[in-house]
Amino acid sequence: MNFDLSEEQRMIQESVARFIKDNYDLESRVASSAKDPGFNTDHWNTMAELGWLGLPFAESDGGFGGNQIDVMVVMEQFGKGLVLEPFLASIVMGGGALKRGGSESLKSEMLPGVIDGSRQLAFAYAEQQARFDLHDVTTTARQEGEAFVLNGQKSMVQNAETASQIVVSTRTSGGQVDEDGITLFLVDADADGITLDNFPTVDGLRASEIAIKDVSVSADRILGEVGRGFEILNAVANDAMLALGAEAVGTMEVLYKDTVAYTQEREQFGHPLSDFQVLQHRMVEMFIEYEQCKSMLYRATMEAVKGDPATAQKAIHGLKHLVGKYGFFIGENAVQLHGGMGVTEELRLGHYFKRLVVIDSMFGNADFHLQKFAA
Amino acid sequence: MDIELSAEDLSFREEVRQFFSDNEYPAGEDYMTWRTQWFEKARQKGGWDVPKWPADFGGPGWTPTQHYIWEQETARASLPFDLPFGVGMLAPILMAYGNEEQQHRFLPDIRSRKVNWCQGYSEAGAGSDLANVKTKAVLSDDGTYYMVNGSKMWTTAAHMADWIFCLTRTDASGIKQKGITFLLFPMQQDGVEVKPIITLGGSHSVNSVYFTDVKVPVENRIGEEGKGWTYAKGLLQHERTGLAGLSGSLVALEKLKEQARSVTRGNGTLMDDPGYRAKVAELEIDLMAAEYTELRSLASASTGAAPGPESSILKLKGTEIQQRIQKLTVEAGGIYSAAWGSKPIGLPFARGGMGGYLASRAFTIYGGASEVQRDVIAKNVLGLKRSSK
Numbered sequence A: 001m002n003f004d005l006s007e008e009q010r011m012i013q014e015s016v017a018r019f020i021k022d023n024y025d026l027e028s029r030v031a032s033s034a035k036d037p038g039f040n041t042d043h044w045n046t047m048a049e050l051g052w053l054g055l056p057f058a059e060s061d062g063g064f065g066g067n068q069i070d071v072m073v074v075m076e077q078f079g080k081g082l083v084l085e086p087f088l089a090s091i092v093m094g095g096g097a098l099k100r101g102g103s104e105s106l107k108s109e110m111l112p113g114v115i116d117g118s119r120q121l122a123f124a125y126a127e128q129q130a131r132f133d134l135h136d137v138t139t140t141a142r143q144e145g146e147a148f149v150l151n152g153q154k155s156m157v158q159n160a161e162t163a164s165q166i167v168v169s170t171r172t173s174g175g176q177v178d179e180d181g182i183t184l185f186l187v188d189a190d191a192d193g194i195t196l197d198n199f200p201t202v203d204g205l206r207a208s209e210i211a212i213k214d215v216s217v218s219a220d221r222i223l224g225e226v227g228r229g230f231e232i233l234n235a236v237a238n239d240a241m242l243a244l245g246a247e248a249v250g251t252m253e254v255l256y257k258d259t260v261a262y263t264q265e266r267e268q269f270g271h272p273l274s275d276f277q278v279l280q281h282r283m284v285e286m287f288i289e290y291e292q293c294k295s296m297l298y299r300a301t302m303e304a305v306k307g308d309p310a311t312a313q314k315a316i317h318g319l320k321h322l323v324g325k326y327g328f329f330i331g332e333n334a335v336q337l338h339g340g341m342g343v344t345e346e347l348r349l350g351h352y353f354k355r356l357v358v359i360d361s362m363f364g365n366a367d368f369h370l371q372k373f374a375a
Numbered sequence B: 001m002d003i004e005l006s007a008e009d010l011s012f013r014e015e016v017r018q019f020f021s022d023n024e025y026p027a028g029e030d031y032m033t034w035r036t037q038w039f040e041k042a043r044q045k046g047g048w049d050v051p052k053w054p055a056d057f058g059g060p061g062w063t064p065t066q067h068y069i070w071e072q073e074t075a076r077a078s079l080p081f082d083l084p085f086g087v088g089m090l091a092p093i094l095m096a097y098g099n100e101e102q103q104h105r106f107l108p109d110i111r112s113r114k115v116n117w118c119q120g121y122s123e124a125g126a127g128s129d130l131a132n133v134k135t136k137a138v139l140s141d142d143g144t145y146y147m148v149n150g151s152k153m154w155t156t157a158a159h160m161a162d163w164i165f166c167l168t169r170t171d172a173s174g175i176k177q178k179g180i181t182f183l184l185f186p187m188q189q190d191g192v193e194v195k196p197i198i199t200l201g202g203s204h205s206v207n208s209v210y211f212t213d214v215k216v217p218v219e220n221r222i223g224e225e226g227k228g229w230t231y232a233k234g235l236l237q238h239e240r241t242g243l244a245g246l247s248g249s250l251v252a253l254e255k256l257k258e259q260a261r262s263v264t265r266g267n268g269t270l271m272d273d274p275g276y277r278a279k280v281a282e283l284e285i286d287l288m289a290a291e292y293t294e295l296r297s298l299a300s301a302s303t304g305a306a307p308g309p310e311s312s313i314l315k316l317k318g319t320e321i322q323q324r325i326q327k328l329t330v331e332a333g334g335i336y337s338a339a340w341g342s343k344p345i346g347l348p349f350a351r352g353g354m355g356g357y358l359a360s361r362a363f364t365i366y367g368g369a370s371e372v373q374r375d376v377i378a379k380n381v382l383g384l385k386r387s388s389k
């Protein structure tokens, strides 16, 4: 039994932590978020130079051969800074689909650019009628000779605005909610028939609605096999939930610690707020649930790396449930214990709180995963 | 005990409904003109523009049941926009502690909504510990005016207000609750500066307000110098009863169900989801009970007593219910709740849902934060004492 990070992982952790500390004060984050492309391209290049973008890719693909634990280490630190750069969208999601399903030639065409940061990806899986069900897909792909013609709509796609390629889940056969019959395509973002409607999200990031009209995609852009895309889709979603879980844990840590610090500084009734027992206990609960989320994160991540798929899947449902539920709990109480200051945009905690609310809405909320776990 | 509405109550309800439907906002017309007229017509009904004012001051003198009916109906109808500061908060103070000249000077314009007021209580150092106000008011040598210096924080609608009612410190030598003086003065004058505070949803409703050598004539002091705390405390209870918003929650709950039914999920809608349904049901049950808590408190208030400890229960329960409705709206919005552009994405209610959720976090902070409300109940209702800490 050993919960220690490897020497290498520890070094990555330290370097990401230092990067966040040096670059990610609230003011710069707000400024980067407001300006196109919605994040800091210098930061993105730094992340590439420091090798972080190559972490989860095999050495044979030009990466560092890392796994979910390495991504966890990075994402937890990113959560502490509320990082805007599209690591999740481009590396974990888009890159995750490509590395799993791309042909050797497609990978060698695409992955070097993904890893050096010059090429960004997005992952378009959500559709309105589906709510949180990955396998509820109505976007169609119809074969025409060597190509497929795609039609449909995708929702809340992160990083579509800056991506050069977008992974799109489509239905090539079967009924609307069948797991069989889903096919993934790597579509050029500037292809004819792709229309983006871009907008900000409440956490300071950006997303797009994508209309797909008669978009022709060559068959060599299929990820995995025709009709067998769900397996990849689900694996990418699992990796994304682990990454989001790690980010959430980092975010929660900032929230509970900021609250502990604030209540010691702020005085009312001639005492620091931290003297009041009811607030002490509330902060203890925040701390306990943060630790529980962290434990679940470790558990789910290790199961994903080592365990059998069914066990890992269950642990991931558990993780997403916990970080959703306690994300709200910790976020709402951090705000409450800051009083009026908690609801201003001036302090960073409100921004961290909003990110946790968004994390709950991605890939299924706390309720959804509770039901999946129980099923 | 009897919950049947009497024949008179039923006809009162009819009359209220009729009034609301006769005076709906006619689309396209000037809103402010309609608003002024609406309050005027309500006044002519016999004090319907100021339902909570006592009959002596032109209020309708309703029974608790009539108040309840009014609340229920107002939540369903679309009434003109109204701020609570003048009619709901300052007026009761003026009636109880203002002199006749002040009542004549201020109440008519409060009633007609001609003058907008804001509440200058909280300061950076005086939040839950409100008695800690430091804004200084110094009486001039000739005793004709106070010179006010200092600042207020969190002042809602200060940027739209004509006047402010303000807690100031005239004596710092004794205990904090003594030496607070209650002053009224105009906002549009040199020496008053308003700066916005932007809240989580990105909106501007609260402000910091700075006072530099603001002269306030002694005629604008409510009651005696140094007794402002007593006056303000009475007012706080009025503020709290107003914040439970139960009838609004009843309507919001209906809307929530409707929204959930518009969200597809598998072969059905979100309202077919057992987990979601259960949460909505729990909410509904709490709301049903809280409605009766409110009725019980109304009934006891009808004996003329000031709103008592029930107002703390109601504020706690009512704001918690409002927050749960908002959170369930965010849950219903699913992935679309994150969208934060100028127009709704995916589900029409999702953008407003997130805005509402974020704004609702302040409900358990202002008007007495929940932790402090529980202190009030512990002390005043359960009779619990706290050790020195």
Ligand SMILES: Cc1cc2nc3c(=O)[nH]c(=O)nc-3n(C[C@H](O)[C@H](O)[C@H](O)COP(=O)(O)OP(=O)(O)OC[C@H]3O[C@@H](n4cnc5c(N)ncnc54)[C@H](O)[C@@H]3O)c2cc1C
Pocket (backbone or CB within 6 Å): A266, A268, A269, A273, A276, A278, A279, A336, A337, A338, A339, A340, A341, A343, B118, B119, B120, B121, B122, B123, B124, B126, B127, B128, B129, B153, B154, B155, B156, B157, B206, B362, B365, B366, B367, B368, B369, B370, B371, B372, B375
């Ligand atoms: C949106 C909004 C609108 C407002 N509008 C107005 C307005 O128009 N006019 C006005 O005067 N004020 C207004 N306020 C101010 C409001 O009344 C204060 O925010 C409130 O009294 C809490 O004070 P605070 O923010 O300083 O928090 P603090 O008093 O610092 O409290 C912080 C936390 O500590 C807890 N706490 C404090 N004391 C204790 C204790 N003894 N025991 C246990 N817990 C405790 C609180 O419950 C809270 O969770 C507004 C505030 C907001 C957020």
